Amino acid sequence: MxxxxxxxxxxxxxxxxxxxxxxxxxxxxxxxxxxxxxxxxxxxxxxxxxxxxxxxxxxxxxxxxxxxxxxxxxxxxxxxxxxxxxxxxxxxxxEPYFLQLEKWAKLDEEDLREITNHFEWIVHRASLRE
CATH class of the missing domain: 1.10.260.40 (lambda repressor-like DNA-binding domains)
Structure with a gap:
């Protein structure tokens, strides 16, 4: 082996x-x-x-x-x-809050775009710390 x-x-x-x-x-x-x-x-x-x-x-x-x-x-x-x-x-x-699937059902397209944009901003901010 x-x-x-x-x-x-x-x-x-x-x-x-x-x-x-x-x-x-x-x-x-x-x-x-x-x-x-x-x-x-x-x-x-x-x-x-x-x-x-x-x-x-x-x-x-x-x-x-x-x-x-x-x-x-x-x-x-x-x-x-x-x-x-x-x-x-x-x-x-x-237990990350955003992995609670029942919460996602309440969100519309605009909410999802806002979350995506915010996540991109956080990743960008983190890359500046490197």
Whole structure:
């Protein structure tokens, strides 16, 4: 499984998880996932399938490092949403207000444009700090 552990580590870091969090998601002891990353232990097929689901990648990628072209755009969107949620989580915001979908139903086109313009301004302001 050459590179398997490195792929797991890269995916975990990309998604903003700790080893302990992934072990917990898998229902394992705290150090089990670390053993997978260090390639001291090989996961069962069922575990590999769960990891592929958690990281929104193909099993082929986890095992062999090959990306498949048959992933749906839904998985890509889910991965982006998860990444966005991790940005908030890392900032100490567990449930961002603007992700409460019932609130969006009250907005009209003008409101949505105003939100978009405001977000663009905030991103511009942040880029000036760099």
């Amino acid at each position: 050459d590179g398997f552990g490195r792929r797991l580590e890269n995916l975990r870091e990309k998604h903003g998880y700790s080893k302990k969090e992934i072990s917990s998601k898998l229902g394992f002891h705290d150090n089990t996932y670390g053993q997978y990353e260090r390639e001291e232990r090989r996961p069962a097929l069922e575990t590999i399938m769960e990891l592929a689901e958690i990281y929104h990648v193909d099993i082929d990628y986890l095992i062999q490092g090959e990306k498949s072209d048959n992933r749906t755009s839904d998985n890509s969107k889910a991965a982006k949403i998860e990444q966005l949620l991790n940005y908030f989580k890392n900032a100490g915001i567990e």
